[in-house]
Amino acid sequence: MILTRRAALVGTAAVATSAALAACGNNNADGLESTTLHLGNGAEPLSLDPHIASGTWENRIIGDMLIGLTTEDPQARPIPGMATEWTTSDDGLVWTFKLRDAVWSDGVAVTAEDFVFAFQRLFTLQPSAKYASLQYVIKNAQRIHTSVGKADAVPVSELGVRAIDPKTVEFTLEHPAPYLPGLFTHYTAFPVPKHAVEAHGKDWVEPGKYVANGPYVLEQWKLNDFVHVKKNERFWDAANVCLSQVFFYPTSDDTSAERQMRSGELDVQTNFSGSRLEEINRNLPGYARVHTYLGLTYYLFNMRNEKFQDKRVRQALNMALDREFITKDILKGGQQPAYSLVPPGIADFQSGASRLSWADTPRAERLVQAKALLEEAGYGPDKPLTFSLSHRNGGDNPRIVPIAQANWREIAPWVQPELIGADTQINYEKLRTGDFEVGDAGWIADFNDAKNFIYLFETRTGQMNYGQYSNPEYDRLAAAADVEADAATRVQLMKQAEKVLLDDNGVMPVFFLTNRNLVSPRVSGWVDNATDIHRLRYLCLEDAAAGAAEKK
Numbered sequence: 001m002i003l004t005r006r007a008a009l010v011g012t013a014a015v016a017t018s019a020a021l022a023a024c025g026n027n028n029a030d031g032l033e034s035t036t037l038h039l040g041n042g043a044e045p046l047s048l049d050p051h052i053a054s055g056t057w058e059n060r061i062i063g064d065m066l067i068g069l070t071t072e073d074p075q076a077r078p079i080p081g082m083a084t085e086w087t088t089s090d091d092g093l094v095w096t097f098k099l100r101d102a103v104w105s106d107g108v109a110v111t112a113e114d115f116v117f118a119f120q121r122l123f124t125l126q127p128s129a130k131y132a133s134l135q136y137v138i139k140n141a142q143r144i145h146t147s148v149g150k151a152d153a154v155p156v157s158e159l160g161v162r163a164i165d166p167k168t169v170e171f172t173l174e175h176p177a178p179y180l181p182g183l184f185t186h187y188t189a190f191p192v193p194k195h196a197v198e199a200h201g202k203d204w205v206e207p208g209k210y211v212a213n214g215p216y217v218l219e220q221w222k223l224n225d226f227v228h229v230k231k232n233e234r235f236w237d238a239a240n241v242c243l244s245q246v247f248f249y250p251t252s253d254d255t256s257a258e259r260q261m262r263s264g265e266l267d268v269q270t271n272f273s274g275s276r277l278e279e280i281n282r283n284l285p286g287y288a289r290v291h292t293y294l295g296l297t298y299y300l301f302n303m304r305n306e307k308f309q310d311k312r313v314r315q316a317l318n319m320a321l322d323r324e325f326i327t328k329d330i331l332k333g334g335q336q337p338a339y340s341l342v343p344p345g346i347a348d349f350q351s352g353a354s355r356l357s358w359a360d361t362p363r364a365e366r367l368v369q370a371k372a373l374l375e376e377a378g379y380g381p382d383k384p385l386t387f388s389l390s391h392r393n394g395g396d397n398p399r400i401v402p403i404a405q406a407n408w409r410e411i412a413p414w415v416q417p418e419l420i421g422a423d424t425q426i427n428y429e430k431l432r433t434g435d436f437e438v439g440d441a442g443w444i445a446d447f448n449d450a451k452n453f454i455y456l457f458e459t460r461t462g463q464m465n466y467g468q469y470s471n472p473e474y475d476r477l478a479a480a481a482d483v484e485a486d487a488a489t490r491v492q493l494m495k496q497a498e499k500v501l502l503d504d505n506g507v508m509p510v511f512f513l514t515n516r517n518l519v520s521p522r523v524s525g526w527v528d529n530a531t532d533i534h535r536l537r538y539l540c541l542e543d544a545a546a547g548a549a550e551k552k
Helices: 006-023 056-062 112-124 141-147 194-205 254-263 274-283 311-320 323-331 363-376 397-409 424-433 451-457 459-464 472-483 487-503 542-551
Strands: 036-040 070-072 078-080 083-088 094-099 161-165 168-172 216-222 226-231 245-249 288-301 385-392 415-422 438-444 508-519
Touching (some): 078 083, 112 161, 112 168, 112 194, 254 508, 274 288, 274 323, 311 363, 311 397, 311 508, 323 508, 385 397, 424 438, 451 472, 472 487
Parallel strands (some): 036 245, 385 415, 385 438
Antiparallel strands (some): 070 078, 083 094, 094 168, 161 168, 226 245, 288 438
């Protein structure tokens, strides 16, 4: 057994804690009634169960009620969470995590068995956990998950997770995964309270039943109104948590949320339109926070639909999209036109090395070629190409999709796209169930590695491969990258996989994201970062810090 990254990560944790304390005036919030944060969260959560959730708006809430073996520092880098240290075997296949002394919010000890129970539940939950495939790196996870309910179901006891003792949990992997500390910050790797789940079943996530091991616990949830969390006094680092409570609001209307920021009803809004940046800087100086984001907005084809099984149709629609106009003239928020899958900023990966083969062709020529491709595929005045684009109604999406619709109509009058909008969580549910033709989606890196984007189009990915794209060569290259020990060779294999997808026009990348937040100057501890994760435990309010300083 060899020790890996322990010293560096523990040191990072100390720095993170110091930074958080400095931001909060090096105090806790005891006796301070003013430490209530109001946060515009973009969308209504579908669930606060980490095995059912699938959106960033859910992660913002769950990620401060539950903490996994690793967690994020203010810069969103992985640091020790429930684990204080870990070791890996020489071949990188066995990881052993040592747990800190901690209790759930009801006083019951958090043990290694809670992690074993959580991972076993992740892969056996029915209906199936949407995001379970993200953790297929664990030994036998895929075999167990895909065989649930079948006569030859693989016993969950064969999962590569075991409790060695109450404070030690061991993972055996399918292949080396140097990114595991980052992957384990994701909510699919969070523990769940075995005793509470066994007592209440799926209702364990309701207010009054929710048991947390993080700095906050669920107090109240009024559907389509707010989610209210309160400080968990039993959290192991509660003395350094400043905010006493937080309200999350489903702010799908960015303009309305901006007004709420101006009136002081909100302290943070997690998105704003880039076209409003200049106006916001005039009306709310110091509020706008814009940063590079490890994320992509993309359209995808439902490969269950016969018309999109024809590469010529996919390529024609892909070629017609005017990404430069969308980013420069409509969005105006620093977004970059996307002609590849993996965004800039992903560690050790040269984004854009693989591009859509026609990316440098002038758009006028692309439109001519697009029409010819559709005619070759049999479409024309007597057989129009009709299809729908199912899209999110939140954020900038309602401003973008009419441009896409107009772009496709430019190919020929007999190209007839229809727009179908829905609330964000409803749109994603349609994508997961295949209830769409062309779909609008966004993807944010769960961990800083190209694997997190390559994963999206692997056949085995399941629900999160929304369009059910399947290409044996893509799968072969992705699988080869998984087991490749040499870092440079591994990256090259992922680049080759990306090229296969792009040459096949299996995805329609639209633009690479920036994260855009409105943050009141009275909020301290906010650090802009590429994954746009800002855990509540690092935040404070100026008046709370001042009040605590006076009490010293």
